Amino acid sequence: MSVYNSLDSITEELHKCMKCGNCMAVCPIYKETRQEVGVARGKISLVEYLLSGEIEMTERLADRFSLCTTCMACNTNCPCGVRFDKIILAARAEAVRKKGLHPVKKIAFTALKMQRMFDFGMKTGSLFQGVALKHVPHKSDRIARMRFDIGIGTDKVFPMLASKTLRSEFPEVVKVKNPKMRVAFFTGCMINYFYTDIGKAVVEVLKENDIEVVIPKGQGCCGIPASVNGDVASASALAKRNLRAFEKLGADALVVACSSGGTAWKHVFGELLENDPEFKALADKWAGKSYDISEFLIHKVPFKKQGLGRVDRKVTYHDPCHLNRGQGINKEPREILKSIPGVTLIEMKEPGRCCGMAGSFSLVHPDLSVQISDRKTADIELTHTDTVATGCPACRLQLKSGVENAGIEEEVLHTIQILAESYRAGKNN
Amino acid sequence: MLAREVLQELIQVLGAENVLTEQEDLLTYAYDATAAMKHHKPDVVVSPLSTEQVAEVVKIAVRHNIPIYPRGSGTNLSGGTIPTKGGIVLSMLNLNKILEIDQDNLTATVQPGVIIQALNDEVLKLGLLYPPDPGTVTTATMGGSLSECSGGLRGLKYGVTKHYIMGLQIVLANGEVIRWGGKTVKNVTGYDLVALFTGAEGTLGIVTEIIVKLIPSPEARKSILAVFDDVDKAGKAIASIIRNKIIPATLEIMDNVTIQTVEHFVHAGLPLDAEAVLLIEVDGYKEVVEREAVLVEQILKDEQAVEVKIAKDDKERDLLWLARRSALPALAQKRPTTVLEDATVPRSKIPDMLKAIRRIADKHNLNIATFGHAGDGNLHPTILTDERDQDEMKRVHLAVDEIFQTAISLGGTLSGEHGIGIAKMKYLDWEFGEAGVAALRRIKEALDPNYLLNPGKIVRRD
Numbered sequence: 053m054s055v056y057n058s059l060d061s062i063t064e065e066l067h068k069c070m071k072c073g074n075c076m077a078v079c080p081i082y083k084e085t086r087q088e089v090g091v092a093r094g095k096i097s098l099v100e101y102l103l104s105g106e107i108e109m110t111e112r113l114a115d116r117f118s119l120c121t122t123c124m125a126c127n128t129n130c131p132c133g134v135r136f137d138k139i140i141l142a143a144r145a146e147a148v149r150k151k152g153l154h155p156v157k158k159i160a161f162t163a164l165k166m167q168r169m170f171d172f173g174m175k176t177g178s179l180f181q182g183v184a185l186k187h188v189p190h191k192s193d194r195i196a197r198m199r200f201d202i203g204i205g206t207d208k209v210f211p212m213l214a215s216k217t218l219r220s221e222f223p224e225v226v227k228v229k230n231p232k233m234r235v236a237f238f239t240g241c242m243i244n245y246f247y248t249d250i251g252k253a254v255v256e257v258l259k260e261n262d263i264e265v266v267i268p269k270g271q272g273c274c275g276i277p278a279s280v281n282g283d284v285a286s287a288s289a290l291a292k293r294n295l296r297a298f299e300k301l302g303a304d305a306l307v308v309a310c311s312s313g314g315t316a317w318k319h320v321f322g323e324l325l326e327n328d329p330e331f332k333a334l335a336d337k338w339a340g341k342s343y344d345i346s347e348f349l350i351h352k353v354p355f356k357k358q359g360l361g362r363v364d365r366k367v368t369y370h371d372p373c374h375l376n377r378g379q380g381i382n383k384e385p386r387e388i389l390k391s392i393p394g395v396t397l398i399e400m401k402e403p404g405r406c407c408g409m410a411g412s413f414s415l416v417h418p419d420l421s422v423q424i425s426d427r428k429t430a431d432i433e434l435t436h437t438d439t440v441a442t443g444c445p446a447c448r449l450q451l452k453s454g455v456e457n458a459g460i461e462e463e464v465l466h467t468i469q470i471l472a473e474s475y476r477a478g479k480n481n
Numbered sequence: 482m483l484a485r486e487v488l489q490e491l492i493q494v495l496g497a498e499n500v501l502t503e504q505e506d507l508l509t510y511a512y513d514a515t516a517a518m519k520h521h522k523p524d525v526v527v528s529p530l531s532t533e534q535v536a537e538v539v540k541i542a543v544r545h546n547i548p549i550y551p552r553g554s555g556t557n558l559s560g561g562t563i564p565t566k567g568g569i570v571l572s573m574l575n576l577n578k579i580l581e582i583d584q585d586n587l588t589a590t591v592q593p594g595v596i597i598q599a600l601n602d603e604v605l606k607l608g609l610l611y612p613p614d615p616g617t618v619t620t621a622t623m624g625g626s627l628s629e630c631s632g633g634l635r636g637l638k639y640g641v642t643k644h645y646i647m648g649l650q651i652v653l654a655n656g657e658v659i660r661w662g663g664k665t666v667k668n669v670t671g672y673d674l675v676a677l678f679t680g681a682e683g684t685l686g687i688v689t690e691i692i693v694k695l696i697p698s699p700e701a702r703k704s705i706l707a708v709f710d711d712v713d714k715a716g717k718a719i720a721s722i723i724r725n726k727i728i729p730a731t732l733e734i735m736d737n738v739t740i741q742t743v744e745h746f747v748h749a750g751l752p753l754d755a756e757a758v759l760l761i762e763v764d765g766y767k768e769v770v771e772r773e774a775v776l777v778e779q780i781l782k783d784e785q786a787v788e789v790k791i792a793k794d795d796k797e798r799d800l801l802w803l804a805r806r807s808a809l810p811a812l813a814q815k816r817p818t819t820v821l822e823d824a825t826v827p828r829s830k831i832p833d834m835l836k837a838i839r840r841i842a843d844k845h846n847l848n849i850a851t852f853g854h855a856g857d858g859n860l861h862p863t864i865l866t867d868e869r870d871q872d873e874m875k876r877v878h879l880a881v882d883e884i885f886q887t888a889i890s891l892g893g894t895l896s897g898e899h900g901i902g903i904a905k906m907k908y909l910d911w912e913f914g915e916a917g918v919a920a921l922r923r924i925k926e927a928l929d930p931n932y933l934l935n936p937g938k939i940v941r942r943d
């Protein structure tokens with residue numbers, strides 16, 4: 053019985069909560085609203101009332117369950133070991149079973165539709181963007197703002213759709229001379245459609261380390277935007293599609309460069325497909341050989357240190373929630389950054405505090421998302437660095453939007469881009 | 482349900498965004514951190530932004546005769562914020578500004594919604610300290626901890642919340658605003674209402690501004706762990722330290738059940754067969770701390786500690802305190818319901834109390850772990866149980882009764898720091914007698930004749 057199919061699956065998890073309120077100290081939403089419903093304890097009590105029959109699932113209740121960035125900070129601070137991440141997923145899945153998807157998400161973010169919309173955008177190219185987005189001149193990032201408010205505010209800065217998707221720029225198998233390994237690359241949506249520069253850096257670094265890269269054309273969205281919002285059916289369909297695509301080409305390992313993609317391959321696919329023996333076995337097999345790119349380069353195939361050239365950057369690193377708390381990866385990216393000549397790493401206050409993006413959370417609660425982001429931006433500004441590194445394209449989007457709106461000169465990059473830059477610098481010398 | 486006109490009046494004063502009326506919000510203010518307590522849904526939750534708004538809310542409540550339940554972070558352990566009669570929950574969390582830090586007078590002036598740790602983060606930058614440190618420093622509010630007169634780990638040397646409250650602004654039950662006390666160390670003008678409102682659990686007035694005393698932050702500190710194979714020896718060691726005129730900042734004890742649970746949880750190197758461990762910290766000037774640490778070590782050895790360990794550096798110190806800080810979390814993970822009491826006895830009676838608790842646990846076949854602030858006699862017998870098991874819960878209640886009886890018969894008190902609230906109201910006459918309870922009631926009725934402020938707490942209406 054998984055959290056996606058039944059609310060009863062979390063009864064024991066709920067009983068663990070002693071209502072001590074320790075979660076209040078770390079919840080990014082509660083920090084802004086100071087209302088009990090924002091914090092884990094409040095939502096846990098609502099689920100309890102729901103289970104005891106004191107209240108019913110209503111649209112208003114579903115709204116309350118949308119108040120969570122799923123940052124997992126409460127998990128870490130909970131003395132009783134309550135896995136609130138499980139509770140919120142189960143509550144949202146129940147909300148969708150009873151009340152359907154939230155309207156904003158329905159329009160823009162049903163996972164399957166999202167992909168179609170992006171593909172459409174790619175075909176019509178600048179036409180789509182010209183209508184909706186206004187280009188913001190900027191030296192390094194191709195970014196834009198909403199021209200008109202479609203209910204998500206016009207403050208958010210978006211990356212421009214790439215002129216070509218990442219997957220169309222590479223063959224399915226990128227060969228190297230003496231391959232020591234064959235590694236599959238799961239790109240994820242954001243890297244495929246928007247931040248192709250991250251994807252190119254991943255391929256570049258892997259090739260530099262004599263690794264053959266497989267990029268299956270048949271892959272799609274990881275399905276996390278769907279599963280965290282309770283759309284279990286779409287998420288399961290996507291999980292199967294991805295498993296099929298990767299199984300077809302095969303590989304010794306799989307790497308991702310986005311935090312939700314990593315969570316999907318390592319945990320979520322298996323949970324979604326637990327009642328489908330054939331796919332469950334497949335999901336488990338791939339879960340065992342899935343790595344975040346920084347994890348892969350530190351633990352699986354230690355990356356080449358010779359040939360690293362000088363990169364003069366003062367860098368601060370933001371920990372993506374689902375990489376740090378979700379997968380326990382926080383030392384690896386820092387280790388990579390520290391080994392690059394010329395890079396100084398300066399830590400910000402609370403690098404692990406959520407940036408407030410959380411996928412569609414920022415669409416449903418734009419004001420809250422911006423408030424949370426503003427705290428992050430202020431912390432970044434205090435470091436007096438020139439670069440923010442992070443391990444997730446979604447965080448990159450949010451962080452970029454934050455520093456841009458605050459008028460701070462700061463480049464926002466994925467760690468792997470800085471490593472690629474260093475290899476490049478090594479060659480030019 | 483409140484009349485529409487009441488809600489309209491509240492909205493007019495506070496703005497719609499600060500008035501919650503949907504049941505999905507109201508239900509999240511129906512409980513607090515107290516275990517095994519029935520929840521009650523309020524009719525409305527309001528979050529004022531100023532003292533004037535608080536006063537207006539009180540006046541509306543008076544006009545319509547509606548109870549008001551003040552609330553900080555809702556972390557109290559005595560049912561103090563549960564709105565048993567419905568009505569208005571008054572959330573103080575939006576009054577969250579530090580108004581002034583006065584380095585010349587060593588005071589800070591804060592609004593009640595400031596989180597304790599937030600104040601300490603600010604004053605620490607100036608080398609100052611606000612010592613009261615309940616286990617909830619990172620979540621509890623200044624107003625809530627003032628109203629419970631919270632204690633914490635540093636009580637032995639530094640005292641508790643009431644020793645740091647110098648002045649208050651209070652909204653009375655009729656909506657009038659008064660100020661009492663101030664920044665002067667000496668003040669004997671009129672009755673000491675500052676003392677009266679400290680620990681009043683929101684039953685006498687609503688606190689809207691607090692002036693607290695600050696002290697210079699100690700320069701150095703040193704931690705010591707001592708292991709005992711016998712509770713009495715640990716008790717004698719505690720007495721001996723104090724008799725030798727050393728007042729540690731912290732003097733904590735853990736019993737065998739706690740030690741076993743903690744050790745399995747964090748692996749801090751505690752001996753599983755120990756009957757008690759003491760954790761001691763001395764602080765102050767560097768030279769003094771060095772001397773006191775050596776003295777304490779000698780005393781502990783003289784009192785037949787099986788093992789004495791002085792933390793050599795911050796890392797070792799952190800490991801020792803991790804063990805203590807993990808006590809409650811570790812215990813809480815063993816069973817779904819954790820009933821945490823705070824019966825308190827004179828420190829010389831600690832061994833008697835520990836043994837009595839062990840007897841009570843055996844008698845009722847319960848799992849009770851005890852840890853706490855041995856230096857100030859404040860123990861936390863913690864009953865590990867499951868709210869769903871009705872038979873066991875009956876035995877839990879019997880055991881709690883007996884724990885309180887024992888504490889009082891040893892010359893102690895019902896509550897050292899968690900307050901009376903609903904949870905301990907029925908035991909009051911054991912400690913005060915009928916006449917004492919009647920005196921309490923007369924004070925309540927003098928200040929709040931219609932029982933509008935936090936009714937159903939501390940004082941029962943006849």
Ligand SMILES: Cc1cc2nc3c(=O)[nH]c(=O)nc-3n(C[C@H](O)[C@H](O)[C@H](O)COP(=O)(O)OP(=O)(O)OC[C@H]3O[C@@H](n4cnc5c(N)ncnc54)[C@H](O)[C@@H]3O)c2cc1C
Pocket residue numbers: 071072073513514550551552553554555556557558561562573593614615616617620621622623624625626627628629630631632633634682683684686687688689809898899935
């Ligand atoms: C895990 C855990 C550990 C704890 N450890 C300790 C400890 O070591 N020592 C200790 O002493 N306590 C401890 N406590 C108890 C609790 O943390 C304290 O009592 C705390 O200070 C309460 O603060 P709060 O802001 O949550 O107040 P609340 O719980 O919101 O309120 C407490 C009382 O104050 C009243 N109140 C709140 N604000 C106002 C105001 N502005 N004016 C008038 N009345 C008001 C309320 O009506 C209520 O009666 C612990 C609790 C937990 C859950």
Ligand code: SF4
Pocket residue numbers: 068069070071072073074075076092093096126129130131132133134136
């Ligand atoms: S910290 Fe954990 S146990 Fe405490 S209220 Fe939050 S979820 Fe519950």
Ligand code: SF4
Pocket residue numbers: 078079080081082090091092119120121122123124125126127136
């Ligand atoms: S996951 Fe993050 S946002 Fe959600 S309740 Fe926990 S701390 Fe708050």
Ligand code: SF4
Pocket residue numbers: 121122123311371372373374375405406407408409410411444446447450
């Ligand atoms: S975008 Fe990044 S920081 Fe923000 S919620 Fe997601 S993982 Fe956390």
